[in-house]
Amino acid sequence: MIKSDILNQLQTLWKLSDWAVMVSRKVLTLVLVTRPNQVLLGMKKRGFGEGWWNGFGGKVEKGETIIEAAKRELQEECCLTANTLTEVGQLDFEFVGDPQILEVHLFTTKDVSGVPTETSEMKPQWFDIDKIPFHKMWPDDKLWFPHVLKGSKFSAFFLFEGHHKILKHKIDVVTEQSHIDSEVK
Numbered sequence: 506m507i508k509s510d511i512l513n514q515l516q517t518l519w520k521l522s523d524w525a526v527m528v529s530r531k532v533l534t535l536v537l538v539t540r541p542n543q544v545l546l547g548m549k550k551r552g553f554g555e556g557w558w559n560g561f562g563g564k565v566e567k568g569e570t571i572i573e574a575a576k577r578e579l580q581e582e583c584c585l586t587a588n589t590l591t592e593v594g595q596l597d598f599e600f601v602g603d604p605q606i607l608e609v610h611l612f613t614t615k616d617v618s619g620v621p622t623e624t625s626e627m628k629p630q631w632f633d634i635d636k637i638p639f640h641k642m643w644p645d646d647k648l649w650f651p652h653v654l655k656g657s658k659f660s661a662f663f664l665f666e667g668h669h670k671i672l673k674h675k676i677d678v679v680t681e682q683s684h685i686d687s688e689v690k
């Protein structure tokens with residue numbers, strides 16, 4: 506009896522440690538700058554997602570908040586200062602064979618200072634919202650962009666095999682309402 510209790514406890518601990526490995530997360534930011542009928546995207550010149558158009562963002566560094574990271578990355582990647590950011594949602598990405606989940610915090614802003622400028626990481630360009638180059642973007646983007654353009658808030662999960670194939674996905678729309686009131690400094 507006692508022996509089986511110990512065995513049960515060991516099994517539980519083993520499952521917990523397994524779970525702890527599975528939920529190891531890398532926290533990143535992604536910012537979409539908009540103006541009437543257009544969105545600013547950047548051509549990623551190096552690193553993760555190279556060769557694809559995307560919003561601006563990257564890893565949250567030690568000691569900074571997610572908002573601070575989002576603003577810093579926008580500045581570093583295309584020289585724009587975000588005066589406010591609107592929280593839109595969270596995108597979680599899992600890659601088959603990789604225990605680390607990418608947790609991407611998505612923001613929009615219309616309220617920026619400066620001129621979009623090419624840097625060593627990104628080449629910025631304005632796109633009409635009916636001409637977004639989804640064929641040269643992460644494959645998940647075409648699934649969640651419509652929610653952003655409608656002003657919805659959502660959270661989403663994508664399971665990738667490699668970088669081109671989505672095996673599973675789930676998008677939960679939190680609110681259909683415009684989130685004009687939720688801007689953060």
Ligand SMILES: Nc1[nH]c(=O)nc2c1ncn2[C@H]1C[C@H](O)[C@@H](COP(=O)(O)OP(=O)(O)OP(=O)(O)O)O1
Binds near residue numbers: 552561607
């Ligand atoms: N499937 C996906 N769809 C998407 O639209 N954006 C994604 C994405 N997966 C990651 N991103 C975004 C999040 C973030 O803004 C960017 C990756 O950031 P970085 O290239 O800066 O990350 P790294 O881990 O390479 O950071 P650094 O080593 O600091 O450059 O790509």
